[in-house]
Amino acid sequence: MNPALTKVIAQTEQVILGKPRQIRLALTCLLARGHLLIEDLPGVGKTTLAHVLAKTLGLQFQRIQFTSDMLPADILGVSIYQRDSGEFKFHAGPIFAQMILADEVNRATPKTQSALLEAMEEHQVTSEGETRPLPTPFFVIATQNPTNQIGTFPLPESQLDRFLMRIQLGYPDAQAERGLLAGIERRDLIAELKPQMETAELMALQLQVRQVLVSPALLDYVQAILRHTRESARFVHGLSPRAGLSLLAAARAWALLDGRNAAIPEDIQAVLPGVASHRLQSVQDVHTSDGDKLARELIEAVAIP
C-alpha cells in the first residue's frame, strides 16, 4: 500500500479506537470522491472521526452545525454592501473548505438541506447569479441522528442517493472503550495530530483510484447484484444505475487501499453494505429496516458469476 496511506490509517486508529473498518470505509469514500453520511447516536465519535481525518490529511476543515432555523445563506455565504467602495462583496460561507462536517444535517429544514446537497453534487456554489467553484478536494461528512428522534427532517431518498456511502459507527467494544476512558482527552489528542499527506498527494491518489482495473467478469457480478435487487420480491425498488456506478467507484478505492490495482468481488462485497444500505428498503418492514442486514442478505443471495 501507499506508505502515506498506511500512516494516515495508523494515526487515525490511534485516536478512533476499535473502528478500523469504519475508518477504511471513510477513506474509501474520500478517495472515490464521494461524500459520507454517518448515522448514529450522539456521542459515539462522529465528529471526532471527521476532525481526525481532516487533521491527518492536512485538509482545511469547517464544521457546520445544522439547526432548524438555518437558512441556505448561512452555509453558502452572502454579498454584503461595502460602504467605502460602494460595491457588494461576497462573504464566503463555511462551505468553502476542503472538508466539511455537516453535523446533524437532518435537523435543518429541507430547503437548507438542499442547498448543501446541491453544492455537494456540483462542487460549486451559485449565489446572486455568480458561480463560484468550491475548493478541491471537496469532501463532506454529514452526520445524521437516527430519524425517529424528535425534531428531525429525514433526508428524502433522492438526497440520500447523493451520498456515496452511509455507515454506522456503533458502540466501541469493551477493550476500545476502556482505552478511551483511561486515555487522554480526544480533543487534546487531535490538537497534537500532524498531517501525514500533502493535498497534492491525496489528489494523485484520487486519480489513481480511477485507474484501478475493473474486469468484464467483475462487471458481470455487479450487474448480477443490480438485477437481483430489481427482480427480488425482498426490496421495494432495485438499485439505480447511479448506485451501480457508486458501487464500482467505491470498490476501486477499496482495492487501492488494499494495495491492489484491480478490483475483485471481495472489494464489491466489502463496500456493498456502505453503498447499498441507504438505497435499499425491505418490503416487509419499511420503517425499521436494518440496511446492513439487507446488504448482507443481498451478498449471500447473488452467486459470483
Next chain:
Amino acid sequence: MKLTAPLTFGLIACILLVSAPHAEHLPLWVSTVCAALLAWRAYLTWGGYPMPARWLLLSVTVACVFAIAITFRTLFGREVGVALLILLATLKLLELKAVRDAAVLVYLSCFIIITNFFYSQSIPTALYMLLTLLVIMATWVHMQTGALAFKPRLRIAVVLLLQAIPLSLIIFVLFPRVQGPLWGMPQDAYATSGLSDTMSPGSMSKLSLSDAVAFRATFVGRTPLREQMYWRGPVLWDYDGLTWTRGHNATLRRPALTDTTQLVDYTVTLEPHNKRWLFVLDMPAKLSISAELAPDFQLLSMAPVNARTRYTANSFLSYRANLEEQPQQLQRALALPQGYNPQTRQLAAEWRAQSASPEALVRTVITYFNRQGFEYTLEPPLLGLNGVDEFLFGTKKGFCEHYAGSFVVLMRAAGIPARVVTGYQGGEYNELGDYYIIRQADAHAWAEVWLRERGWVRVDPTAAISPERIQSGLSSALPDNAALPFLGRNPPEWLRGLRLNWDALANQWNQWVLGYNTERQFAFLTRMGMEDITWQKMALNMLAGIALLVGVFTLLMLRRLAARKTDAVQTVWLKVCRRLEKAGLPRAAHEGPMDYATRIAAVHPDLAEDIHDIAARYASLRYGGEAEQDGLAAFKDAVRAFKL
C-alpha cells in the same frame, strides 16, 4: 422453498379461477361451501392463524361427500365427479403443509381446467382458461423460484406458455383424430332448447325468445330469397285436439320429386340439439352425410345430433313433391279427432260446398285469414278445449303455430289432405363470413296441402297475416314493445356489426378448432402437401415436429449456457472448487476467491500457501486483466500440483 403467504394466496387464486365457471351449473350449496372454504383459507393466511384441526377437516370432508351423494343420488358420473373434484381441491387448500401439497394443488388446477370444457368450448371460455393457466404457471414458477418478484415470475410463465404454443399447434394439427365429439360422451345434454317433434299452442312462441344459434348455412353459388328459405324440420301429421305429433308413416316408400328446377347448393353447420332431425331447405335432393329420408321429406340422421355436425346439401326450390301419394298417407292427412271444434268443421263444410276446386278453397281460407282482423303476436291469449274454434271465431290472436295448426284443421275438415311442417324460416346474413345465422328465434311452422297434379304444396298462412315475418324476420313483424330476445330486436348498427363480427369469429372457431375432425384433418394435410395419409404417418410427422422444436429450443439454451462456460480460467478454477468440495470444503456461491482461500487456510494451515497462490493467480487472470497466454499455463500447473 417454504409455504409463504404469497404462495398460498397464489394457490387460492388458482383454485378460485378454475372453479368459478363451474358455479353456473353446480348445486348452489357446493358453490357456497367452496366460496366459504376459500374465504376461510384466505383469512387464515392473512392473519397468520394456525390451520384447522385434522378431525374438523375430516368431518367436513365426510359431510361434503355425503351431501354430494344425497344431492346427486350417486357418486359416479360427470357432474358428480366435477363437484367432488372442486370440493376436495378446496379442502386440500386447508391442509397445505409442505411444498409437495402445493405442487399437488397446481397440477389439480390444471386438471380442473379440462373439466370446464365439458360445459363450454366457446372462445371466451378458451381465453379465460388460457388466462387461468397463466396464473397457474406463475404460481408454479413462484413455487420453484421462491424470492422472485411478481413481474419476473409472470414473465417466465408467459415465456413458457409462448414456447408451448408451437408444440401444441403441432400436436393439434397432427394428432390422429377419433370420430366423434371432442369429449365423446353420447348422453351429453348440450342443448337446452331446440325444435321438438310436437307442436302445441305456445311451443313456437317460447322458442322465439331464444337467441341461441340453431345452425349456420353457407350457400355455394346462388342464394335463395329470404322468403324462399324454409328450413324443413319435423313434419307433423297427427292431431289430438291440442297437440300435433309426427305419428308413424304408413309407408316406407321414398318420396319422389319431379319437375325440379332452381337448384341451390349449401353447407349447414348444425349445433347439437340431441334430436335426430337435420334441417334442409324445401325440398332436399342430396345430402353429404348418411341420413334417412322419411316419406314426408323429413331428414333424420342415424343417431341424435349431440356434436356439432357439418353437412352439404342440394335442394330444389321449385318442385312437385310426391304426385303419387300412398292412400294410407292421404288418409292420415285427413284425420281429425272426433267431437272437437264443431264451428270450424261447419265453416269448412260451407266453404267446400261453395268452392269450385281445392285451389280455390285454399285461396278462400288465406283470404279469410287476411281479411278477418287476425293479429300476429308473441303473447296470444290462452285457449280452451275447442282451441281452433276459439282462435278462429274468438281471440283471433296467434303466433305461427296457431295459424299453421288451424289452417290444417280447416283443410282437413274441408277434405283436402294437409299436414304441418315445422322448422326455421329465414336467417340473418353475416356479410363478414358470407353465411346465414339461423337462431332458435327463427323457428317457424307452416302447412302443406296435397293437391292432385301438384303434389304437396307449401302454404304459409302466417305470410297472409304478417308478410313482414317472412320477408324480413320476426323483429319487424311484431310491435316494438313485444318481449323479443335482446338480439332479436333491431339493434343499433355498431352493435349489429360487432355481433356479426363475433359470430363470424365463432364460426371459424367452430369450423377449424372444434370441428377439426378426421375429414378436416385429412383435407388440411392434403392441402399442405401430405400424400397417402395414415395415422402412423401423422404420428411420425408429429413426433418429428416435436423433436425438431425441442431440439431448436435445446440448442438455443445450450448456446446461452456455452457462452458462460467457455472461459478457460473459470473452468480450471471450478475444477479446484470441485476438488475442495469433495474434501468437505465447498465454496459458497457468493464467496470470492480470496475469502475462500483464507477460509481454507484457516482449516488447513498446511495448504495455506498453495491455495493463496492459486486464488491470487485466478484473481489476477479473471479480474486483474492478466492475459491468458501469460498466466493460464502457470495457473494450470499450480492447480495440477495442488494436493489435498
